[in-house]
Amino acid sequence: MHDQALAVRSSPDTMIPPDNVRGLLRSEYEKLVEVGMFEGLRIELLDGQIVEKSPQSVAHSSILNALARPCYALIAPDREISVCSGFRAGMRSMPEPDLAIVPARYRHPEEALLVVEVADDSLRNDLGIKAAIYAAAGVPEYWVVDVAHDLVIEHKRPTVRGYQSIESQKRGATLRTSAVPMLVITVDDILDCT
């Protein structure tokens, strides 16, 4: 399943050879955000490409709440929970993770201790390009809640070439993270809240 999600595709809609495509830099993307060009749009920058996010389903928000609620209760004072806000990852990406545990600072996060994406129709991006981006940005733990297959896919040991450890946790499994050491949550807790 994961191999399929990473299948290579060619340029959408254009006949431009990929080697010539420069894409947008994060600095350019942030400029456009700043002047309000993207207002009202649900988009993020993934390796130089503007990518549209589909509107959040009810299930999606419930899962996020189920995850965020215990985190708020248990998080250390020097950390904070960032929900659906931009994360500066390298020169060419500004993903908006569904949930991230970041060091407490009053600016755009540039590092995260844990990132969680809830994948309903975004699975291919979440397991493919986003895993690559978070790994390259050194995010130590990355969870993908795979709603369709009843799994939480844990990514660990980031390198510039991706995560070295990827494990699918099925129902019955318990999840732990060093970002919130007190947190003990099961796959069922996350999936059954909907």
Place this chain on the structure above:
Amino acid sequence: MLELMASRPDQHPDRRDWPDNVRPLYREEYEKLVELGAFTDQRVELLEGQVVEMSPQGIPHAVIVAHLARRMNAVLPKRLLMFQHSGLRAGERSTPEPDISLVGFKRGWHAAENASLVVEVADSSLQIDRGTKATIYAKAGAPEYWIVDVKHEQVIVHTIPRSGRYQNIIERKRGQRVHTPVLPRLVVTVDDIIDC
């Protein structure tokens, strides 16, 4: 594109991972970035919603452009202006920068539909010039589009844009003249253009 993917050893060099749901960068957004100085000193253009790097201009390329521009300028009607490497608005998603464009005088940005003739000198950019750009210029309604194909020693003349493509594409070879109704007094052969 991908700095991340490029480092992957198993990646075939001309096939890359594109995310799902890519949204184009619109011309309006691109122009805002130009206005904010984002691309100063960079050779880029917007093609079909993608910021594309122009290949570095070699000396033969520059010389061909300069000579052809001089010949055209000498016979240019008063109503037209000649631009070199200037952005041309084409549809909602493209601002190509053709090597030469002949456009009726107007303030501000110039639009491809008002360009009487567009010329691209192609060396390494042939694939883009024949493919993506031909589609862009045809869709925008530019009536005539030339590609000086340095490698194959020919000038490819595109006319009659209709339904997003040029209906008439003629390859002029060495020994043949290239002419255009836009510049009736222009007398030039493929050899004149290539051998300058």
